[in-house]
Amino acid sequence: MKDVIRVWIPIDTNVNAPNYQIPTFENQKDLFVAMLAPSENDPAPPQTGNQHGYNQPKDATDKKIDELTLDWIDVMSFSHNVSSSENTRRKSRKHIGDLTLTKFTCDRSPSLNYMTLRHEIVPHVIHRVIGKIKENVLPIIEYEMHYCTINNVSISGGAGGKPVETLSIACKILILKNIQLNVATGELLCYQVCKWDILKDSGSKTIRPTTNGTTTKSTLLDLAKKSLMVDLDSHDPSMIKLLKDLGIVSDYNLPQKDKEEEGEEEFHSVMINKDPTLFQLIDVPSVELTIDIIKKVVSEKLNIPLESIKNLYNSTNGILVDSPKILKISNSFIVQTTDGKFYGH
Known part of the structure; x- marks a missing residue:
């Protein structure tokens, strides 16, 4: 073979x-x-x-x-x-x-x-x-x-x-x-x-079936055999309790955002220049956001026709913002216009 x-x-x-x-x-x-x-x-x-x-x-x-x-x-x-x-x-x-x-x-x-x-x-x-x-x-x-x-x-x-x-x-x-x-x-x-x-x-x-450095060896081995998938960044209370009980993450606590990070996520912005990279803050209404609402706010901030905005992209990872799921994780945008160009590039 x-x-x-x-x-x-x-x-x-x-x-x-x-x-x-x-x-x-x-x-x-x-x-x-x-x-x-x-x-x-x-x-x-x-x-x-x-x-x-x-x-x-x-x-x-x-x-x-x-x-x-x-x-x-x-x-x-x-x-x-x-x-x-x-x-x-x-x-x-x-x-x-x-x-x-x-x-x-x-x-x-x-x-x-x-x-x-x-x-x-x-x-x-x-x-x-x-x-x-x-x-x-x-x-x-x-x-x-x-x-x-x-x-x-x-x-x-x-x-x-x-x-x-x-x-x-x-x-x-x-x-x-x-x-x-x-x-x-x-x-x-x-x-x-x-x-x-x-x-x-x-x-x-998955959890490796190790018996080193833990007092819960049998539990670890049992979970390893079950091929349980764990998320070490989970905010779910039951997962946090499991990780604490297993002791596989030292002093594991629910991740807390510092005040600066919380402040950052309250803002939305749009890229206005690529080199150097510059962003303009945009004011979004305190309602459930949609892609159309973001496009309207961006068009007003950049003073460009709404119909000239073809797509919005997440400026952090470059993913096309085309669904509520992607919009939910996006607070900074790059604008693609109907001529295929990107605003500020």
């Missing part, structure tokens, strides 16, 4: 069909166990050649993996990053980097180029790294991504070699999993997960 790196991108696939199921590990776990469980009739895998080579001959296990990832795209290498920083307004900015994949050109290449140029929203992408089975334990790393776009497709080639493509895939929701599955028993020896939602600016993670 060789290491396998593959990605599922639903191209020309009706993801709303009744018989369609997102091919996540959770949805395929039973298939993994059924197909990869050891059997006395399985031939011993050959141990010749480079065991890590991309072109290593396939054994019986490889062929079973192929069945589990039918119509997935083979990947040669990948890279990914996340980051966070604090801007000049002392607000933390979280960033989920693009998942960059390198692959040979294939029959999906024209579609991938087309989807990139259309800036098409891909409902989900599953990127999976499957390691070799050792002592019946199968290691898996899985990236489950939602609300994705393919931001870039580049190709390189030359005489005597097959052209190689590099894809850059962005997402709004990332779920990263580290899994160890006993294919003989179906037991999950390791199931560690973290999730981050850029739109909600929040996330959660």
